Structures are given as C-alpha cells and as structure tokens.
Amino acid sequence: MRTEHFTTAGALAAMPGIADGPQLPERRWAAVLTADVVGYSRLTSLNQEQTYLLYKAHRRELIDPKIAEYRARFAKSTGDGILAEFETALDAAQCAIAVQERMVERCKGESVHRRIVFRMGLSCGNIIADREDIYGHDVNVAARLQTVAPAGGIAMTEKVAELVGPSLHLPLEDLGVQQFRNMCHPIRVFQCRVPGESIHENSAESLV
Amino acid sequence: MRTEHFTTAGALAAMPGIADGPQLPERRWAAVLTADVVGYSRLTSLNQEQTYLLYKAHRRELIDPKIAEYRARFAKSTGDGILAEFETALDAAQCAIAVQERMVERCKGESVHRRIVFRMGLSCGNIIADREDIYGHDVNVAARLQTVAPAGGIAMTEKVAELVGPSLHLPLEDLGVQQFRNMCHPIRVFQCRVPGESIHENSAESLV
Numbered sequence: 001m002r003t004e005h006f007t008t009a010g011a012l013a014a015m016p017g018i019a020d021g022p023q024l025p026e027r028r029w030a031a032v033l034t035a036d037v038v039g040y041s042r043l044t045s046l047n048q049e050q051t052y053l054l055y056k057a058h059r060r061e062l063i064d065p066k067i068a069e070y071r072a073r074f075a076k077s078t079g080d081g082i083l084a085e086f087e088t089a090l091d092a093a094q095c096a097i098a099v100q101e102r103m104v105e106r107c108k109g110e111s112v113h114r115r116i117v118f119r120m121g122l123s124c125g126n127i128i129a130d131r132e133d134i135y136g137h138d139v140n141v142a143a144r145l146q147t148v149a150p151a152g153g154i155a156m157t158e159k160v161a162e163l164v165g166p167s168l169h170l171p172l173e174d175l176g177v178q179q180f181r182n183m184c185h186p187i188r189v190f191q192c193r194v195p196g197e198s199i200h201e202n203s204a205e206s207l208v
Numbered sequence: 209m210r211t212e213h214f215t216t217a218g219a220l221a222a223m224p225g226i227a228d229g230p231q232l233p234e235r236r237w238a239a240v241l242t243a244d245v246v247g248y249s250r251l252t253s254l255n256q257e258q259t260y261l262l263y264k265a266h267r268r269e270l271i272d273p274k275i276a277e278y279r280a281r282f283a284k285s286t287g288d289g290i291l292a293e294f295e296t297a298l299d300a301a302q303c304a305i306a307v308q309e310r311m312v313e314r315c316k317g318e319s320v321h322r323r324i325v326f327r328m329g330l331s332c333g334n335i336i337a338d339r340e341d342i343y344g345h346d347v348n349v350a351a352r353l354q355t356v357a358p359a360g361g362i363a364m365t366e367k368v369a370e371l372v373g374p375s376l377h378l379p380l381e382d383l384g385v386q387q388f389r390n391m392c393h394p395i396r397v398f399q400c401r402v403p404g405e406s407i408h409e410n411s412a413e414s415l416v
Contacts, residue, residue, distance in 0.1 A: 025257070025260055025261070025264075040348070040390075041345075041352070041388075041391055044343070045348070046392060048343075048344045049336070052233055052336050076340075077340045077341040079291075079343060079347065079351075126256075128256065130264070133287055135252075135256075135260050135287060136252065136256050140252055182248075183250070184254060185253065
C-alpha cells in the first residue's frame with residue numbers, strides 16, 4: 001500500500017524547526033473509502049492470533065494491491081481496516097466493488113470463525129490533509145456510512161452515487177435520508193450489494 | 209510523536225521479497241492508550257478548518273510531547289485522536305492524566321464551539337505488532353472503554369487499575385462490570401476524573 005503522502009508540509013518537514021510549528025493544512029477534493037471488519041472485536045476476543053493472520057492475508061493478497069491499482073493518494077491502517085483517499089469517486093467505488101466481489105470468493109467454504117467480512121463507506125468532498133492523516137467532514141461521513149453498510153457491501157453518499165452510478169455494473173439502492181448521531185445534517189444513503197454477498201449474512205456478529 | 213516501530217519484521221522489510229510475504233507477528237505485553245475528541249464529527253461539520261487547527265494545536269503543543277515524554281513504543285493518529293502503546297501501565301496512565309489535567313487549563317474560557325475535549329481508554333495485555341499497526345483484544349478494549357469514559361476523563365480495565373491505582377495521585381472509581389457490544393466477556397471498568405473536569409460537561413455533543 002502506498003502510505004507516502006507528498007504535501008508542502010511534507011517538504012517542509014525536512015527543515016528543522018519549521019515542521020514543529022503550526023502549518024496551514026492542505027485542502028483538496030477527494031473521494032474517501034473506509035472499510036472495517038464486521039464483528040472484529042468478537043473475532044479477536046475468540047482468537048486474536050488467527051483473526052490477525054486471516055485479516056492480514058486479505059490485506060496483503062487483495063486489498064492493498066487493489067488500493068494501489070486504483071491509485072490511492074493516501075492510505076492507512078485503521079486496525080481492522082483501511083482509510084483511503086482517491087482522485088475520483090469512480091476510482092474509490094470501483095476499488096470497493098472489486099474488493100467486495102473478490103471477498104465473496106475468498107470466504108466461500110470458510111467457517112464463520114474464520115470468515116473476515118468487510119463493510120465499506122464512500123464519501124467525497126473537500127478534505128484536509130497533512131503528513132500523518134486526512135481530516136474533514138467527508139472523512140467522518142465515510143466512516144459513519146460504513147457502519148450502516150450491509151456485511152460485504154458498500155454504503156455511499158448521494159454525491160458519490162450521482163458521480164459513479166451510471167458507470168457501475170451493479171445497481172445502487174436508495175436507502176433514503178438518515179440522521180446520524182453527532183452529525184449536524186441528515187445524509188441520504190445509497191448502498192451497493194455485490195452478487196453472492198448473502199454468504200456473509202451469518203457473520204461474526206452472530207458468534208457467542 | 210515517535211511513530212517509528214522497530215520490529216524483526218521492520219528489519220526484514222529492507223529485504224525485497226521477504227517483506228511482501230506472510231510474516232509471523234511480533235507479540236508483546238503492552239499498555240494501550242486510546243484517545244478521541246468528544247463530538248468530533250459535530251465540531252467538524254460545523255467548522256472543519258477551525259476544528260482541525262484547534263485539534264492539531266493540542267496534539268503538537270501537549271499530547272505528542274507527553275506521549276514522547278512517557279516513552280511510547282508506538283503511536284499513531286486515529287484522525288481525531290491517538291492510539292499509543294507504552295512499556296508499563298503506569299507510563300500510560302500517568303501520560304493520560306498529565307494530558308487531561310493540562311486540557312482543563314487549555315479549555316478554560318474557550319467557547320463550546322472551540323473546546324476540544326478528549327476521552328481516553330486504557331487497557332493492558334499481550335498485543336500483536338507489525339510494521340504498520342498494533343492489534344489484539346486489549347487494543348479493542350481500550351478503544352471500547354474510551355467510549356464510556358467521562359468527557360475529559362479516563363476509563364480503564366481492572367488490571368490497569370490494580371497496577372497503577374496505588375501510584376496515582378487521583379482516586380479511581382469502580383463502575384462495575386459492563387457488557388460491551390461485540391465483546392465476548394463483560395469488562396469491569398474503573399474511571400479516573402481529573403480536578404476541574406466539570407468544565408467539559410457542556411461539550412460539543414450539546415451543540416446543534
């Protein structure tokens with residue numbers, strides 16, 4: 001995964017004394033993808049080592065290469081998933097779908113204890129970027145939408161749906177306007193399910 | 209903030225071809241501190257730029273130096289806070305208290321729109337570490353406890369409370385056993401409030 005992130009601030013970081021002071025943040029338009037593992041805490045508390053190894057195998061063999069293929073400008077681990085930033089909403093959406101489609105294959109035949117299922121959120125807008133992370137309303141929105149995405153599927157904002165809908169090979173479903181905790185305005189949510197995704201229905205959240 | 213993380217895997221990363229394959233994870237005992245901003249999404253959706261600049265000032269002037277002072281072995285940004293790993297529970301707890309005590313001073317006189325209030329979680333146990341992140345049950349527990357910590361205060365596991373209680377200058381309060389979503393076993397929670405913390409009661413979550 002590319003985690004390098006070249007900004008003006010990054011260049012200044014080489015100059016002692018300047019990097020430590022306040023910096024004007026870089027602002028840019030971006031499409032934001034977040035992903036996490038359904039029931040990750042439960043899987044981890046049942047078998048920490050196995051969950052780590054399975055998760056990392058999906059990252060190494062599928063997710064990180066896909067993120068690179070779709071030219072993510074920034075990507076970082078969030079422990080049980082990733083936060084990635086793309087140049088266009090279509091790059092982000094096609095990357096998300098490519099991963100979720102392939103995950104159906106990878107999970108076939110696995111017991112629920114060994115099944116790593118991702119849910120994903122997509123948003124776009126003006127973000128703030130510095131040397132260590134990306135910030136802003138649409139980063140938060142992507143993370144919030146991810147929590148309502150179907151297991152193995154993708155939730156996105158209306159803006160993303162408008163931008164990518166005509167170009168995707170999968171239909172988008174309008175879930176209507178939803179109010180999220182700690183968000184000032186309601187958000188109209190669209191979701192995308194991938195074929196065969198029902199394999200994920202009996203996921204880690206059902207484990208005792 | 210020190211984000212370098214020297215592991216066997218890290219050394220191997222210099223050797224092309226080896227770093228890309230599966231790696232045995234490093235396991236180690238650690239104390240884990242997580243922190244995030246109360247009502248961060250709300251503050252961001254009200255004023256993205258201002259929230260970023262205020263948050264980064266607290267990080268740069270207070271939190272990152274304190275994390276370095278208490279010799280964190282690993283630390284990373286989580287967007288609106290940090291995940292840090294310490295050698296001992298006492299390092300983690302004293303770091304957390306030092307930050308929260310100083311935040312009371314820093315927030316005095318600030319309007320609720322400009323007030324950045326952290327809540328923190330502390331846990332300890334065997335974790336898994338690789339080149340990009342730390343993983344494991346106790347990393348998840350710290351993150352979960354953080355969500356029930358009082359605004360401006362700290363929540364911790366029973367184990368942390370046992371290890372640090374006699375050495376702290378502040379009392380710990382036993383909140384009893386709590387069941388968290390997606391955690392297999394209930395967790396006995398202790399909390400630590402810092403003097404003057406009531407300044408945070410009218411925090412960002414009250415903003416419309």
